[in-house]
Structures are given as structure tokens and as C-alpha cells.
Amino acid sequence: MRTVAAGFRFQLGLMPRNPSNWMILAAMPLQAVVFLSIITYAGREDLVGHAIIAPGVMAIWTMALFISGEIITQDREYGTLEPLIITPARLPLILLGRIGAVTLLSMLAIAESWAVAYFGFGLRPSLPHPEVFVAAVVATALAMAGTATMLSAILVHSRAARVYSNSLSYPLFLLGGVAVPVTLLPAWTQPVTHGVFLSWSTELLRASMTPMPVTSVPLRLMMILLLGGVSLAVGLMLFHVILRRLRSTGSVSAQ
Amino acid sequence: MSLDQVRFRPAELLLQAAQVGFADFRAQYTLRTWLFGWITRVVSQVIFFAMLGRLIGSDERTSFLLIGNAVAIASIEAFQVIDYTASERRAGTLPMMITAPASPLLGLVGRSSVLIAAAWVSSSLALVVAGWFFGIGLTPATVVMVVPAIGTVAFAAFGFGLFIAAVTVRLTRFSSFLSNLGYLSLLAFCGVQVPTDFWPAPIQHVTSVVPLTHGLRGVRELLADGPSIQAAAHLLLEVAVGVGWLAVGALLLRRHIEHGRRAGTLDSMA
Numbered sequence: 001m002r003t004v005a006a007g008f009r010f011q012l013g014l015m016p017r018n019p020s021n022w023m024i025l026a027a028m029p030l031q032a033v034v035f036l037s038i039i040t041y042a043g044r045e046d047l048v049g050h051a052i053i054a055p056g057v058m059a060i061w062t063m064a065l066f067i068s069g070e071i072i073t074q075d076r077e078y079g080t081l082e083p084l085i086i087t088p089a090r091l092p093l094i095l096l097g098r099i100g101a102v103t104l105l106s107m108l109a110i111a112e113s114w115a116v117a118y119f120g121f122g123l124r125p126s127l128p129h130p131e132v133f134v135a136a137v138v139a140t141a142l143a144m145a146g147t148a149t150m151l152s153a154i155l156v157h158s159r160a161a162r163v164y165s166n167s168l169s170y171p172l173f174l175l176g177g178v179a180v181p182v183t184l185l186p187a188w189t190q191p192v193t194h195g196v197f198l199s200w201s202t203e204l205l206r207a208s209m210t211p212m213p214v215t216s217v218p219l220r221l222m223m224i225l226l227l228g229g230v231s232l233a234v235g236l237m238l239f240h241v242i243l244r245r246l247r248s249t250g251s252v253s254a255q
Numbered sequence: 256m257s258l259d260q261v262r263f264r265p266a267e268l269l270l271q272a273a274q275v276g277f278a279d280f281r282a283q284y285t286l287r288t289w290l291f292g293w294i295t296r297v298v299s300q301v302i303f304f305a306m307l308g309r310l311i312g313s314d315e316r317t318s319f320l321l322i323g324n325a326v327a328i329a330s331i332e333a334f335q336v337i338d339y340t341a342s343e344r345r346a347g348t349l350p351m352m353i354t355a356p357a358s359p360l361l362g363l364v365g366r367s368s369v370l371i372a373a374a375w376v377s378s379s380l381a382l383v384v385a386g387w388f389f390g391i392g393l394t395p396a397t398v399v400m401v402v403p404a405i406g407t408v409a410f411a412a413f414g415f416g417l418f419i420a421a422v423t424v425r426l427t428r429f430s431s432f433l434s435n436l437g438y439l440s441l442l443a444f445c446g447v448q449v450p451t452d453f454w455p456a457p458i459q460h461v462t463s464v465v466p467l468t469h470g471l472r473g474v475r476e477l478l479a480d481g482p483s484i485q486a487a488a489h490l491l492l493e494v495a496v497g498v499g500w501l502a503v504g505a506l507l508l509r510r511h512i513e514h515g516r517r518a519g520t521l522d523s524m525a
Contacts, residue, residue, distance in 0.1 A: 023432035167292035170299035
């Protein structure tokens, strides 16, 4: 646990020093304006939950991909991966701490989005189920950290994966029901959407912002955590394989 | 014959630089990664925003969002000129281009001009494929009419991107951020998601002199009513906006280059 905490503290100290770490949060209000203007112009202020959650979740995902996903690749480029590997602390635990810090900060995106709706558009989003909202945010953060671990491993493993991972965002936002419920997508996509943790997260987050009772909360939270847990397990397993190979081939710092 | 006496034809230089730019682009993407990576992304992006029209329950909004976001794709890709220019500085190729006897401005513009073509193709493909997804089939005649109009947006966004690149040439660490900020501003205020008159007058004044606003209006008019003088006027205005920003950007870049030469700071970065 101390190792995870050390990774967490290190990343928190590192983030303000590099503009690429905060630029997603800095550009986030404009993304919120895009969604909020669409629903306001259409006179559908009842959809404010969609317009707040969508840009927030998009920013969280983008930070997971571009900051958490690049941690090991950057350490490798800076030459700091070797000393990390030879220290007695386990690298995956340091990584988990660092990814945890990025994920926690990325949650600010939802608060930013809410602030733009409130101050920029004069909307007054309600939160009839705050306990569900908080639980969904926490579960989403944990699942995102698990997914970021997997992404980080995949990005270290394959250069080609980077080209595709950059392109993955919008297909995933569609299948994750980030702005629009997945039920509006064609029927053939439905089975796929159930395997994307974001589809469970966004539905639950939006449901917590409507006055109707929220059903099956434990099951939905469990699905978010389960899918995030599977990603975490895959990520850790991949790291184990990758690190063993890098050590045995002596190519830890090779580009 | 000394290097000073070497004469370059601007068109030839632009063409050669464009060929180098195309080679760089091919190093970045293969046909497979471009089609299954980039094009899948841009088509998904257009569908993603157009789906909001479905959520609202209006075919008119769906169509508005689809056209707006498809045409806006031209500006995302053309805006990469900001990052391209910054990367010339990061890679250390900018001082070499400046010390060469040919015009560094033409070299820079030519090398990144591949982005105009790429933006043009991506945006046109996004419009056709996303249109098909929503059952808004474009006839071949409509495509022939609309594709050149999208080209004006790609060109104008490139010109504006070059201006931002010139303003921020010393701030290479922020190039991606500024590129994103510029693109998101266009996406928010230039009539992509909602008509421009939704925004307060000061914002409308600003959007009337930046890319996308007029070009997108021209495309919408072409799709709604076919060729008209009004549509042509909008597209000409878009081209004028592009030429204006390109000229200002080129002048600024020249100033930076001259200043960098005198101060010996061409290869220093922030």
C-alpha cells in the first residue's frame, strides 16, 4: 500500500509541471459548451444530465488514454524505467498509484462540466440520487484505472497499437453510450455495448440525475467494477509478460 | 555559381515540398491504419454528434448536426498544421530550411499542405458514410457539388492554423493544446452544433472572420437548395478568410524567422 501511495504522490507532484497533463482539463469547458448548446437550442433542458456527463466522461477517458496510457512509454523514453525495475518495489503497484492520481484528477472534468452548465448556461441540474451518483463516480474511477492499466501495457507492447488507440475514442464513446443511450444504436451493436464498462457507468450516472427511482443499482455497480477488474487483470498479466521479456532480452530502454 | 544566385520557381518548390510532406504523412499512416484508424474515428465522431439529434427527437436537428460535424472534420485535420510547424522546430529541421537558399515559408507551407488534401478527403468521406448510416443518401450529383465546397473549409482552416502556428511558434510545448483549443472553439461557435445567431453578438462578430462559418453555410445551402449565388458567395467568403489568415500567418512567420536569425534562437524551444 505504501508503494501505491508513493506512486500516487509522485504523479500528483509531476502533473502540474507538464502542460500535456492539464491541457485536457483546461480545454474541457469548451467541450461542455458544445453539448450544452445543443440541448439548450433544442429547448431540451431535461437532457442536461446527458450534456454534463458526456463531456466529463470524454475528458476522463482522454486523460486515461493520453496520460495514464503513456506513463510506462514515457519512463522508457526518459530512461527512468531501468531504475524503477531494479528497485525492490513492485512496478505494477507504483503504476497503479500513478494511474490512480491521474484518474482522481480527471474526475474534476465532471465538476467542470457541471459548473459550465450552471454558470455559463444558467441551467440548474438536479441530483435526486446523490448516493447513486457518488457510487457511480467511484466505480467509474476504479474501472477507468483498471482500463488505463491495460491501455498502458498495450501501448508499451505495440507501436501500431498507438495509431489505433488514438482512433478508438469516438467508436468507444458511441458504444459506451457516453452522450446517447445505447438503446438508440442499431440492434447489432447491443451485445458489444454490454461489454463496455462506460455503457453501465454513463447510464447509472444519468439515472442518478433523474427523479425516477434508480433500479438494480448493486448489479450495475458490480458490472462496472467487474469489467474494470477484468481490464486490470489483463493489464497486470500483460505487464508481467512484457517486463519478463524486456529483462531477458536486455531491451528495457530500447525504443 | 554561388547559392545566392540559385533561382527557385515558387510552384516547383511548393510541389517538391508537398511531395516531402506526403512522404511524411505516409510514414505516419499506412492505408490500413488511415482507413481503419483515422477514418473510422472521424465517421464515428460525426455519428456520435448526429445521434444527439435522435436523442432530441428531431430529424432536422439530426441532419443539421450531421452536416455540421462532418464539415468540421476538415478543420480538425487542417489544424494539425500547428503541430506540424512546431514539430519542424522540435526536430531541428526549421533552421535547415531557413539556411537553405529557397524560401522557408514556401517550404513550410508546401510540407504541410498535404493536410489540406487529407482534411478534404476525410471530411467528404465522413459526410457520405455518416449520411448513409442515417439514411440521408447523397446522390453522386450532390457529392460532386458539395466536395469542392468542403475544400474551401479545409483551405481556410489551414490558413488560420498557420496563423496560430506563427503566433505560437516559440511555444512548441503548447502546440497540441492550442490546436485543440482552436478546433473546439470552431466546433462550438461556428454554426456546427447550433446556428451562429444562438450566440451573443460579439461571438458572432468573431466567428464571421474565422474559418468554417461561411464555408459551412455554403455547404448547407448547397445541400438544401442546390447551387445558388448565395451559396457561392458564402464559399468565396470562406476562401477570402483563408487567404487573409494565410497571408497574416506567413508575415508573422517571416518576422519570427528574421528575429530568430538575428537573436540566434531558432532552435531554442519553450
